[in-house]
Amino acid sequence: MTDHHVIFMPSGKRGRFETGTPVLTAARQLGVDLESVCGGRGICSKCQVQPGHGDFPKLGVTVRDDALSAFNAVEQRYDDKRGLKPGRRLGCQATVQGDVVIDVPAESQLHKQVVRKAASGVPITMDPATRLHFVTVEEPDMDAPSGDLERLKHALSAQWDLTGLDMALPLLRDLQPTLRKGKWEVTVAVNHDENRITALYPGLREAPLLGLAIDLGSTTIAAHLCDLSTGAVRASGGVMNPQIRFGEDLMSRVSYAMMNPGGDLEMTRAVRDALETLAVDLAADAGIVANDIVEVVIVCNPVMHHILLGVDPVELGQSPFALATSDALRIAASEIGLTSLSAGARVYILPCIAGHVGADAAAVALAEAPDQADALTLIVDVGTNAEIILGNRDRLLACSSPTGPAFEGAQISAGQRAAPGAIERVEIDAATKEPRFRVIGCELWSDHPDFAAATRATGITGICGSGIIEAVAEMRMAGIVDAKGLIGSPAQVGTSRCELVGRTHSYLLWEDGNRRIHVTQGDIRAIQLAKSALYAGARLLMDEAGVDTLDKVTLAGAFGAHISPKHAMVLGMIPDAALISVTSAGNAAGHGARMALCNRAARAHIETLVRRIEKVETAIAPRFQEHFVAANAIPHATAPFPHLMSEVTLPDVSWNTASEGRRRRR
């Protein structure tokens, strides 16, 4: 008998192979997911496998101890130099000698699955565009002259069956020294999404390559630096979008570009510089050099998209809101000023859906996959510009809504971005009207005796987005704020924490010596505007879809994970739904970016999906204005919110005093 049963686990793929077949060869023939960078030369160790022993009755085989060939010289040398774990073999060296069950450990699988921490959304299966290929290149021959690049391409064709590869000019500069340093052995990073050589390393490169997934928001820029082999996040971070100095929201930036010749390019430079700095800083955090970053995925709204690309966003500020380009983009990192990355680094930008619904919305759709669900899902990506998606596998609608930066702590008197010291959770006792809160960086509530000591280092510096949402909702539940959003007087509310500041009342959340943190009437108004825009957008999509109830609501956004569903609904940020069906997805746009970074198929999927998404333009819909006005009340002027009311009781108070009435009439 010259052939044997070979069964790979965990896939269960099986076949019959002749004596002497290398395990890697068998795996490839069966389509088993087994990694190899060196192409079977026994040097990269990526193809490690673990043979089983003894009886496997369910599989119908018995594995003898000599089912694989004995350790050969290559394996021995590798084991001596680097050490193989007990029982492990190199798949390219060990050959089949009998029936065998072979376990492919997770780290040897090319298509590893990376589980997402957030409650919802889809896990990532690793299938990055960029992969490493080790090749031996023919040395130059004076009698048969050809370029080093042509011989490198020949090697990639002969040894990896890769043909028609492009390579950018800046890499050509590195080619000759790299080939010589590696003694004609090099590891080539190939971006398979673009069929392009993107980096070259002398000899065998063992360190993983890195990719950067960026969520470029109007107010904040968040990024994850990911290992392109395992999908692991090596560093995460964020910075404020420096364009804020040109305008807080999108339309004020478009106006800046319209009013100031060259103003759009100023903003382009600012955001490109910020991305470059963020990349370098994250690389430093991860202990690598930015030069190891070979791929970037960016998601952003259309205005950020155009400004980043160096396109004047003026058309996005006026009907019909025409995008310069809507398709996904594949460009050189250097084209958008990311010059510290690998010389051949590429950028993938997700497609835009419409003039006001951008690549960030596409990324949210990718991350939350409503198109794969039966449940009618509303996804709200909360930010300075909110992306809203409604639908299920039958139909998908999307719009964006200009909420402004209040949810991110801007335009709030004590507002700040989410950082240690920021108030992020608030509770107000309905009887005493006394608050307690928690700050970022401390697990204790403010009424705990150790709280002062525990927060001494960070201090209590302000209120972040989730904090202001909870504060306003709690004020409504405690009867401090009425349905119209008015803060009552000390007499009306019954607490001295309601202080008259100027002509309106503010609620004192915290004071300590010289610092007092209030929720002011202006803060409430800012939150009302923001939440009305969000609600109106969601309702508009429900109108378009012809539905009145939702199966599922997902709160996403840079701080989406931190928003309490109950408080969001008390505020009326989202239409009424069973509280249990409202979940937080965290930064879904950022997760979508990471999916597109780690999985090529995700790119193809979103590029197809965006064509199916029906776009709804809020800026010109009369119904949007109606919904917006009705949504100004907390939670809503007319909608009954039955699910919410079954869980909370909202005091029926009204502080619409003569004074307030007079001011309105002026």
Add this chain to the structure above:
Amino acid sequence: MTDHHVIFMPSGKRGRFETGTPVLTAARQLGVDLESVCGGRGICSKCQVQPGHGDFPKLGVTVRDDALSAFNAVEQRYDDKRGLKPGRRLGCQATVQGDVVIDVPAESQLHKQVVRKAASGVPITMDPATRLHFVTVEEPDMDAPSGDLERLKHALSAQWDLTGLDMALPLLRDLQPTLRKGKWEVTVAVNHDENRITALYPGLREAPLLGLAIDLGSTTIAAHLCDLSTGAVRASGGVMNPQIRFGEDLMSRVSYAMMNPGGDLEMTRAVRDALETLAVDLAADAGIVANDIVEVVIVCNPVMHHILLGVDPVELGQSPFALATSDALRIAASEIGLTSLSAGARVYILPCIAGHVGADAAAVALAEAPDQADALTLIVDVGTNAEIILGNRDRLLACSSPTGPAFEGAQISAGQRAAPGAIERVEIDAATKEPRFRVIGCELWSDHPDFAAATRATGITGICGSGIIEAVAEMRMAGIVDAKGLIGSPAQVGTSRCELVGRTHSYLLWEDGNRRIHVTQGDIRAIQLAKSALYAGARLLMDEAGVDTLDKVTLAGAFGAHISPKHAMVLGMIPDAALISVTSAGNAAGHGARMALCNRAARAHIETLVRRIEKVETAIAPRFQEHFVAANAIPHATAPFPHLMSEVTLPDVSWNTASEGRRRRR
């Protein structure tokens, strides 16, 4: 009878078409070469034709006066606004109504032929990579949002059947304003060699696009600015290669790069700046803006090639002379610093043949087409580095030879580049040893009574390449210089023009007050080194080919047109051949660049042809050294030069005096 004979001239293509068929449609169906930018909308006027009238017995048809439809409104409007020549019709408007013979005038042909001025070489048939396409783009629709770029691509697909087009990021910036300025009608420049949009113009663009053909030599950079529609040269010019300050010949520049870290990039910047300046200056000469240049073709030797691309040329300075890349390159003009051209301008660089045989040699092969001839042809492209090609349709060999810059007037005591005032022709009376000469910018010989007046403006400033070649050859024919290259004493030669300068003699060519122009012994030695290298390279190829005689010799190079074949052969620059078979081709490399600019097929042809050319490496061939030493004599130490001797008599003089002998022995 509803169909009619339609015959197009000069092609003679004929077919039968139904009444009412537009002439342009008939032409397209028959594959007749008839231009159209607007795609048949009656606005570009490129498709003008001239119907015949009366009997055409040879063609077997009689054309009645109403064989084409009457002038329609579109033609009338065009004629009113711009005027149609008498008898002319717009091919897209005039329809077939009877048998008709239609003449397509030269200016309406897309594939016009451009005849070359030089004696040899092939004419250019216009088929440029870049063509203009007028399209009407759908306006954006908020209810079916898509990017302007996507709608532009859709229009190009629907109206011109162009699909899969790329467009670079910088053009995206122009897209939205251009579409709106043109009221959704734009003319798109498409580079069909790369399937890429390279420029956008509002409305119908009537002005032609321009391309730049550059011959980037070690010493001089020459360029032609060409109309991409007619092939006409709109401006020509040249500058010194600024890299000369880093070293006069290629190897000294490679040394500079090796000795000075970052030195290669200094040279890269210098040459890129020079090309950019040259492009801007030529555009100004032609009365256009550089922004109308959409394509550049560059030919150069491998060292220039690498430095231009930003690749350290160090590997080209040492065996095995490995090129970083040998294939033709298609890159963005901005990638090599040509930022004044059209934002989407592209550069095509011809393929290199080997480490010492570059894209310039490929261009010479393209221009001279030895692969299409039966005659065994030697092509010598004279420059600081000479490109030498030998062969015919059966076999082609090539090498390069480091002649140094002496032939270009450098390393010559009174040497200068070819410019007004430079001595370019020399004759010496064999009896009196008196010279006469001509300078660039004046048709008179120096012994003409009006010469002094005629050259007063330019002065007599030095000797250029062709001048020094003639001077040395004339000195040899007049018995002033012996076969070994030694200048005789006044007593030996019998003229006081032979003056002792230091320890050797110089021949006084001209004096005027404070300026004296000599041919020094050092000049002779420099020319001997240069011509020996040239001859040795040619002989090496003849050895490789196993031939002793040549059917045809072509002298090419930036100043190839100015070299006198007789003088070149007296000098022994080239192997012996019938003088009548030696011709000058002018700047063949530059012409090859222009061919690749004006004709896409030329690119495909040279990319295939270079693979067939056998490369001979002079740097390591022992026979090259032997040939070089034997070629030091004028014309040669051992070769009999029978053809030359049948036409000229060389005095059998020898000035190898004791003094010279002593110096040599030291």
